[in-house]
Amino acid sequence: MKTLTPLNYALLGLLNRTPLTGYEMMQVFETTPLGGYSSSPGAIYPALKKLRQSGLVAVSGDGTSGRGDALAITPDGKAALKAWLLAPLLVKAGGIDLSGQMLKFTFTGDLLTRRQQMAFLNRLEKAITRAIDALAASRERMRDTLTSHDLLAVEAGLLQYRAAADWCALARQTLSKGK
Amino acid sequence: MKTLTPLNYALLGLLNRTPLTGYEMMQVFETTPLGGYSSSPGAIYPALKKLRQSGLVAVSGDGTSGRGDALAITPDGKAALKAWLLAPLLVKAGGIDLSGQMLKFTFTGDLLTRRQQMAFLNRLEKAITRAIDALAASRERMRDTLTSHDLLAVEAGLLQYRAAADWCALARQTLSKGK
DNA sequence: CCCCCCATGTAACATGTTACATGATTGA
DNA sequence: TCAATCATGTAACATGTTACATGGGGGG
Structure with a gap:
């Protein structure tokens, strides 16, 4: 598990509240003053992929679809987020x-x-x-x-x-x- | 002449006051709260090269040495800086x-x-x-x-x-x- | 002589932006 | 059915960081 970027943590923090799809997270960045992160898909989707591969985030549904399926934070993800907050x-x-x-x-x-x-x-x-x-x-x-x-x-x-x-x-x- | 980055303008602004070597500009970024730019040579030297090639900056000495020689802003550089300030x-x-x-x-x-x-x-x-x-x-x-x-x-x-x-x-x- | 600072540069890497591609779904 | 929006992704590019390489010059 490599070091996470600020954007990674911002995504984790969002997912810690409620599961969202990547698209919905883009909307959040677009429509709210949150942090000042960009809404570019070229940043968000690769970041989400990395978080999935690191096991910090997982598909929240039954996993059959994979598309249009919200992502949820995992216990590992919660731990990583918490460690970041306490750092x-x-x-x-x-x-x-x-x-x-x-x-x-x-x-x-x-x-x-x-x-x-x-x-x-x-x-x-x-x-x-x-x-x-x-x-x-x-x-x-x-x-x-x-x-x-x-x-x-x-x-x-x-x-x-x-x-x-x-x-x-x-x-x-x-x-x-x-x- | 391509579009200039904020770092380029920061360098131009410094040179608009007095000629400096690249190394001295690094020192300025290191020791003053200026803007919050980094002092990495990997950013500054390529940027200066680009400014030289664009004719916005030139070696201030007689041009024989090239090393340890301060850089100075050119009239074109001054114009570019001014345009940026007025934009x-x-x-x-x-x-x-x-x-x-x-x-x-x-x-x-x-x-x-x-x-x-x-x-x-x-x-x-x-x-x-x-x-x-x-x-x-x-x-x-x-x-x-x-x-x-x-x-x-x-x-x-x-x-x-x-x-x-x-x-x-x-x-x-x-x-x-x-x- | 050796080490440290001056001074410039490069290579590998990380990160993000812009712009495009793809296909599904939904409403007029 | 046609367009818009949902939803995900990739490729090319820009930019900056870290870490290293290089070489000259001055002081102990």
Whole structure:
């Protein structure tokens, strides 16, 4: 079982809610703001094939048809999805992939305990705080080599991160209220 | 001359400030938050080769060495960069690429008039406002099919956009003051 | 002299996009 | 029956990543 791509996990997360055909998943990507994944069949069908071959997903019907038949997540698939959700947040150069983290958060609601969801938010908020500090520090370090436009762009990054940090607090509050 | 990738434009934008060697550009991508582009030589050197062949970039020295020699943008390169900056903002499914727009904005400071920079910000802010409306509308349309986690993720998107819209106002203000 | 950094490049691989092909089903 | 939509897939292409190869030059 090779490493899965973000698209693979997005598909797994969808199937973890309810069985769907490949076509229906394409529709979801087309008509909802989900993650920002594309609806190209050239990406989705090969990905589904790989997931089937890895045993993370299986035809949900009696298997006689195979066409027009919805796919369902398997226990292995659920385990893989869960492992992904619990994996440590990796921050690459260029900052945190916020929309990717939002996609992950969406799926935590279906698979993790409330406590684990809270932990996810806490980890995310800490990472964001660190990113803010790093960005502000690098701004000060290079202040004299940066143009005013550069500084504004950095400011935009800071505002994005701060909005994300605020959201973390909001999400935590919403979760604890809805308990 | 084929269509240029975002990385190509990022390189052009850097060279529009000052001549640099490929290696130095790699360093910039490694050590600054610029755009979030990678520093892989396997991406940068082929891209520079293409830019050289298209005549958008040229060796800045006397041309005898070729190695360790900085590259400089040509008039054609400047024109291509300017055209890119002035091109209408295209919004694909999945929303606006905010960090891409920030990269663009950075380069407008070196190449466009103050009036054009303001127009850029205005267009961006309008696009963001439209994106906010679309996202809020889609949230209402699908409210009953969405989980509470889905709703929170949408909320995160809205907060991101609102932060970006705020930034547009801030940037406009900063530009007009620094006039 | 040897190692590390400068500087450029290439090869293999992964991933996704566009565009097309195929056939079944459904409604006018 | 004809068109549209459902449903799946493939082929060609673009793009970028990882990892490696190459060679010059400076400092210990």
